[in-house]
Amino acid sequence: MTKRFTSLAILLLVSLSFAVAQTARYQVTKTGVDIDFDDTFQTAIEQKISLTPISEQIIHVRVTQGPRVERNEDFITVDTLRKKAVEWTTEEEADTLKIKTRYLNANVCLTTGVIVFKDQFGKELVTERKRSSHSFIANSYQGDAFYKITQGFEIDENEGLYGLGQHQSGVMNYRGRQVTLLQYNTEVAVPFLTSNQNYGILWNNYSITKAGDVRPLEPLSSLKLTSADGQEGWLTANYFHKDSLDKVVLSRPESQINYLYLSDQHKFPKEINLQDAFVRYEGSIESPYEGLHRLHFNYAGYLKVWINGELVEDRWRASWNAGSFEIDIDMTSGEKYPIRMEWTPAGGESYLGLKIQKPIPASLKNTFSFRSEAGDAIDYYVISGDNMDDVISGYRSLTGRAPIMPKWSFGFWQSRERYKTQKELLDAAAEFRKREIPIDNMVQDWSYWKEHDWGSHDFDEERFPDPKGMIEKLHQDHFRLMISVWPKINEESSVYPYFRDKGWLYSRNIADARKDWIGKGYTSTFYDPFNPEARKGFWDLMNEKLYSIGVDAWWMDASEPDMHSNINMEARKAVMQPAIGSSVRYYNAFPLLNAKGIYEGQRAVDPNNRVFILTRSSFAGQQRYASATWSGDIASRWHDMRDQISAGINFSMSGVPYWTMDAGGFLVEDRYYEPARADLEEWREMNTRWYQYGAFLPMFRAHGQFPYREPFNIAPKGHAAYESIVYYIKLRYRFLPYNYSIAAATYYDNYSMIRGLAMDYGDDEKTLNIDDQYMFGPSLLVNPVTEKGKVSRSVYLPHGSWYNFYDGSYFEGGKDVEADAPYERIPLFVRGGSIIPLGPELQYTGEKPASEIDLYVYAGADANFVLYEDDGLTYDYEKGESIQISLDYNDAAKTLTIGQKKGSFKGMLKGRTFNIIYVSPQTASGYDDEKKINQKVRYRGKEIVVDL
Incomplete structure (x- = not known):
């Protein structure tokens, strides 16, 4: 027994030693690093990883399985960065290979292939989830062979995630959401994700892609359904003539609501003319899972949805252009939630669909993924920066x-x-x-x-x-x-x-x-x-x-x-x-x-x-x-x-x-x-x-x-x-x-x-999810009114000082205010520490030059604004033909410096007048007030310092 035990122990130690020693081979090239995982112990799949530093803040990652495939086209990026030399180094430490630029580090585990991205201070930005056999699934279409591609990333538990194009769900922060990147009328696919943690991911793929929580949405029948009269297994669907709602024309059980396309129209009851129909779905839904569920609706026509007796959505869309929305329900396992939907179809062809997004399991709670229908590789760029503007700047440089x-x-x-x-x-x-x-x-x-x-x-x-x-x-x-x-x-x-x-x-x-x-x-x-x-x-x-x-x-x-x-x-x-x-x-x-x-x-x-x-x-x-x-x-x-x-x-x-x-x-x-x-x-x-x-x-x-x-x-x-x-x-x-x-x-x-408010106030957790306010430029907080009959609305003023644009009244930031919103005005606030140039009244933009500018200066912090002009019509600005005038306000000294004019262009003004209007807590002055000019300054291109 002792001899056998010893043999087994030695064999186990040898195996473990082999596993620990089994790390990937890599080669440093002129442009980056190629790493080869040939079924190494912990990777589970064969993969080749290429990391290419594009700039000091951008690293390109490309992961292939099997023979390396070179793409012949690159529609997204421009080659200007690739022509510039970028300094980077490599360093191997234990089982980790570190690729370092001045501002961004990529640490690759040589046993698992997982990449951790860190900033220059060692702060973790984002980390890959380990790839598996599900990362590359071979597929083809009309003779074109490719993989279905999936890559997940571990994110911070308090992270705000934005971008991804334009979507109509009314959602600001995509954390925990599912977003479909698909070109469709009212939906726009841009595969670039930005984070308030000051990084971005450009997913370099042209195919239809799911982003975020990429688990497949499930049919309504994935929940336990109970009909209006207590029968288990379906909801009650009562069909009426829309002009006679006291008489049911047809009643039937429905456990799936999936009428999304023209090809689904045959699923409706043959006895019903959708042109004249009204449909009421009633019953209850119950989940075996605890936590946040999302109901994903696609619809055309009028649709109202009640949950627990409360009207939560009241929508309308024309039949030829179905819309979508989501409803969040925090469900307790085993508890019934009454649901009622009243739908008036929009014509002879109509559309309605309901899918379920179940709670995110704990193992995926802090994960954001991309899943694309087609690609030769997992292909993405990580872009870092000091702030979100810096990240977007990196994206545009790419x-x-x-x-x-x-x-x-x-x-x-x-x-x-x-x-x-x-x-x-x-x-x-x-x-x-x-x-x-x-x-x-x-x-x-x-x-x-x-x-x-x-x-x-x-x-x-x-x-x-x-x-x-x-x-x-x-x-x-x-x-x-x-x-x-x-x-x-x-x-x-x-x-x-x-x-x-x-x-x-x-x-x-x-x-x-x-x-x-x-x-x-x-x-x-x-x-x-x-x-x-x-x-x-x-x-x-x-x-x-x-x-x-x-x-x-x-x-x-x-x-x-x-x-x-x-x-x-x-x-x-x-x-x-x-x-x-x-x-x-x-x-x-x-x-x-x-x-x-x-x-x-x-x-x-x-x-x-x-x-x-x-x-x-x-x-x-x-x-x-x-x-x-x-x-x-x-x-x-x-x-x-x-x-x-x-x-x-x-x-x-x-x-x-x-x-x-x-x-x-x-x-x-x-x-x-x-x-x-x-x-x-x-x-x-x-x-x-x-x-x-x-x-x-x-x-x-x-x-x-x-x-x-x-x-x-x-x-x-x-x-x-x-x-x-x-x-x-x-x-x-x-x-x-x-x-x-x-x-x-x-x-x-x-x-x-x-x-988005997270761009300028990302350190304020409350701003991460505000979806009905935004900054327009550096100074204006815009707060649209989107409800009938409202003459006020709640506005969150981030930290700092703020002024009502119309009357100049002062507000301390860091709190919600109930802002006046009379019929004639939208709530509009100006950030303290702002300079806003307003030109003359015009009938069209080229009517006359801005020879006289009202310059509103708002106290509360130092401010800078660069006034820019060119000819407005040609591309001569690309050749440097333009002017810039730097306007700088020093809040402590209460001075405004109008800088020396830089540059020139044909037809530019030789001089102008600045009417300076100083707005502070003690000197309220608003746009709708009679103009209170503090100083009138004649400017001819030389620096002027104005005491306010």
């Missing part, structure tokens, strides 16, 4: 700077779905000038072509007899014109044969004979922007038909691409087949390549005229193509307005700075078409609140279906709605020096105009 948009784009935009004739558009423009409502930009939406000729970019000569003359008239009256251009071409279009014969079109939608919704319905498809020749051909068509006659800006609609809003994802993938590979691999990158073709096309034809592109979808890196994004076809409802706040903030925190929305919402309920008095007044109030919010976004644009959205069509002059809307349009123009200066900072300093 993916491209955002050019400065033309100055006229910071004026007001008026759109309508749609101006049906040349006369309608010119009449609307003339009415703005007649009423002296400031405006720069008119927008021509779709269907300016003949019905069958979608894709030709030809105007219908009956409705638009002289498009060139129309644009010349707009230009004479100081308007710019943006026009809708779809990447879509009808089979009956005059240009279809040419694009087809060149092989530039996706052919599946034509083969399937799927018709669109215009007129009799036309088979159509989209061009392929992944094909460089097709990109050029598409721009050449735009140039020939539109740019050559004076169109100023491009509205790239349906850039997901959106074949049909309600076909299922498998059908969408089958339709989109890029020339370079499968749709599964490249699905989310369509809008990026689409914008690339237009930006590069215009700059090639007219190199010094600034490009402006408005697009419904966006992707990582798209900011470098002068691309702004709007939030898609949202509904004209209060809840949709509120959801835009967090949607826009997270989009900006994804590193893409230019975002806007349809002020007033796009989709309109029937009750507003011929409104009763109460509905009319609600419409006016809602539009007023939406305009008030929209005035503090990078682009200020009104758009939507009928009723018309021009201020004079919303309400008559003298009505509070009209007066408030015009007030905020005029205020927008007064803010032009402030807005244009912070837009310049987005180019020079990679700044973000829309700022």
Whole structure:
């Protein structure tokens, strides 16, 4: 026994010694480190890890399984950083290999392959979860072989996580959430995550991706269901005629609610005409799990949801564009929760879905993951910084700077779905000038072509007899014109044969004979922007038909691409087949390549005229193509307005700075078409609140279906709605020096105009989840009103000092206040330690230069603001032709230093007047007050120190 025991012990020790000694091989190269794990003891899988320091704050990680695969394309990043030398070192300590730059360290365990990222002070930023056999799952689509890819990261228990594009769930902090990165009308996929712990992760993958809690959502039947009459196993679904709610037409048990697409319509009862239906689901839900559950809804039509007898959601969406929302329920195991849903379908085809997200298990509580449908590798960049601005700056240094948009784009935009004739558009423009409502930009939406000729970019000569003359008239009256251009071409279009014969079109939608919704319905498809020749051909068509006659800006609609809003994802993938590979691999990158073709096309034809592109979808890196994004076809409802706040903030925190929305919402309920008095007044109030919010976004644009959205069509002059809307349009123009200066900072300093509170107050835990307030630039705290009839709202003022913009009243920070919000005003606060330059009143941005500026200086902390100017139209600023004037306030000395002017450009002012208005707790002075000028300073470019 003793001899046998000794033998076993020796064998065990030898085995353990072998396991401990078994570490990965690695090779240091000129660009980084390659580490090879060949089934080593603790890795569980074969893997090769490459780490490449890109800059002092960025490290690229690429993990492959099996033979190394080199990607031939990189759409997201630019190569400027890769051409610069970066200093880095390696150090091996025990079983850890440390790759160090000045600001970022990556410590790789040579037995497990797990990477720990730390800052220069040794503080842990984020750590990989150990990879397993589930990290790489071999798959293929239409002959394209790839892996389904998963990578998790361990996060801090109090961490705030942001970015990931634009989503409509009304959520600010994505910790513990599931986010689908998918290009879809109102949903925008940008695979960049930012953390209040001052790092970011750029997930370098183009396929549809789940982020956060990536466990599959489960059907309703995963919960224990009880019907209205106590039967276990289902909810009671009672179907009524919507005009006779006292009589049940049909009752049936339903344990799954999964009517998400056109292909699901057969699941509805054949006896029910959805056009006239009303459905009530009743019963209770019960979970075997303890903790936070989330109910994920997709819906069209009217939907109300009650939990425990409390109405928790009241929503509406049009049938062709289903929406989504989430409901949180903290459930006790084994306890029944009464649920009732009342649904009025939106027409003959309608959509409703309910999935369950169960509580996150303890083992995954502090995990954030990415799970992509297709990839050759786990591929991501970690970006560190001293703050979140620094992280976003690193992201843009990797993916491209955002050019400065033309100055006229910071004026007001008026759109309508749609101006049906040349006369309608010119009449609307003339009415703005007649009423002296400031405006720069008119927008021509779709269907300016003949019905069958979608894709030709030809105007219908009956409705638009002289498009060139129309644009010349707009230009004479100081308007710019943006026009809708779809990447879509009808089979009956005059240009279809040419694009087809060149092989530039996706052919599946034509083969399937799927018709669109215009007129009799036309088979159509989209061009392929992944094909460089097709990109050029598409721009050449735009140039020939539109740019050559004076169109100023491009509205790239349906850039997901959106074949049909309600076909299922498998059908969408089958339709989109890029020339370079499968749709599964490249699905989310369509809008990026689409914008690339237009930006590069215009700059090639007219190199010094600034490009402006408005697009419904966006992707990582798209900011470098002068691309702004709007939030898609949202509904004209209060809840949709509120959801835009967090949607826009997270989009900006994804590193893409230019975002806007349809002020007033796009989709309109029937009750507003011929409104009763109460509905009319609600419409006016809602539009007023939406305009008030929209005035503090990078682009200020009104758009939507009928009723018309021009201020004079919303309400008559003298009505509070009209007066408030015009007030905020005029205020927008007064803010032009402030807005244009912070837009310049987005180019020079990679700044973000829309700022979640965590960006500036990340040390305040309360700010991490605030989803209905934001900073606009360094000074303004914007607090939209998103509830009917509200004349006040709760506002959290972060630490520091604050002033009411309108009357100058002073507030201490670090607390909630109930802020006044009369019909005519949005609560707007200015941070103590701010300098705000306000220019003259204008009718359009180029009317006159800012030769006199009201300079508001707010006491409470030191302040700096850099006033920026250039010609506003050309790319000469890229050659250094611009001026900067540094404005510095010293709070202790109570002095303002107007710095020496730096730089020059053609047409710049030789001098100007600054009217200095000093605001302190003792000297309240607000914008709505009679102007209290403390000092009037004549400035001619030399430094001036002003005693306040």
